[in-house]
Amino acid sequence: MTFYQPVGNEIELFQAAADNGLPVLIKGPTGCGKTRFVRYMAEKLNRPVYTVACHDDLTAADLVGRHLIGPDGTYWQDGPLTRAVREGGICYLDEVVEARKDTTVVLHPLADDRRELPIERTGELLTAAPGFMLVVSYNPGYQSLLKGMKPSTRQRFVSLRFDYPSELQEQVIVAEEAGCDRDLAVQLVNLASALRNLKDHDLEEAASTRLLIHTAMMIKAGLPSLDAVRAGMIEPLSDDEATVAALMEVVYAVF
Numbered sequence: 001m002t003f004y005q006p007v008g009n010e011i012e013l014f015q016a017a018a019d020n021g022l023p024v025l026i027k028g029p030t031g032c033g034k035t036r037f038v039r040y041m042a043e044k045l046n047r048p049v050y051t052v053a054c055h056d057d058l059t060a061a062d063l064v065g066r067h068l069i070g071p072d073g074t075y076w077q078d079g080p081l082t083r084a085v086r087e088g089g090i091c092y093l094d095e096v097v098e099a100r101k102d103t104t105v106v107l108h109p110l111a112d113d114r115r116e117l118p119i120e121r122t123g124e125l126l127t128a129a130p131g132f133m134l135v136v137s138y139n140p141g142y143q144s145l146l147k148g149m150k151p152s153t154r155q156r157f158v159s160l161r162f163d164y165p166s167e168l169q170e171q172v173i174v175a176e177e178a179g180c181d182r183d184l185a186v187q188l189v190n191l192a193s194a195l196r197n198l199k200d201h202d203l204e205e206a207a208s209t210r211l212l213i214h215t216a217m218m219i220k221a222g223l224p225s226l227d228a229v230r231a232g233m234i235e236p237l238s239d240d241e242a243t244v245a246a247l248m249e250v251v252y253a254v255f
């Protein structure tokens, strides 16, 4: 079973949404466990999960499916959303606000009590199998005015807000995921807390749990700690040399 450290009541909330066929929206910064959580819940509910990393070229057809040309002529191929609808699985759309606006046309009827997917190109109207669940996530930090989610979409979802775990929880996650000892996990989490508390650097995003895990893995692999922290945690935060130098000062205080 996939390891997942609960950080609040998210398991109970997701379970209740799943039991009632309600769609779920997860908002939170990058690397705070959203994807891991969905994978864990899919295993717990024993449902297949289809994950789609959304990007600005992603269209409704990418989700629903399209006609392809094969040796025997054209044939229809279901997209990930259609597969989840037919099989009663979970369709997880990561960074959903990135996707083209035409995707809302297919998502809306699936995200309310109709639970229907009209497939325009084949003329089919699918009713979602009982286990079907639509889960979407996005990072409110990245949002531009243009890309915000419309209230008519947002209000269809049960919404969970994710954030970085508490220090104790994060120590457990880092030790488990990187397979490192607790002392190193504690040290890295302390460093992350110090970095997250810095207010005066305009970083796009703070250090995520993912970065701590990468750094712990590299230290475990035998790299000098400072090199591993720089490459695993600090350089990924900023391209600006002065900012990196200032963040390294915080590192020297902890390591």
Ligand code: ADP
Binding pocket: 003, 004, 005, 006, 007, 028, 029, 030, 031, 032, 033, 034, 035, 036, 037, 165, 173, 177, 209, 210, 213
């Ligand atoms: P997101 O989807 O929010 O960007 P991920 O779910 O990919 O982030 O999390 C990044 C990594 O951090 C995961 O691969 C996992 O190793 C770890 N992680 C973060 N939060 C947790 C958690 N609560 N339990 C277990 N692992 C976690």
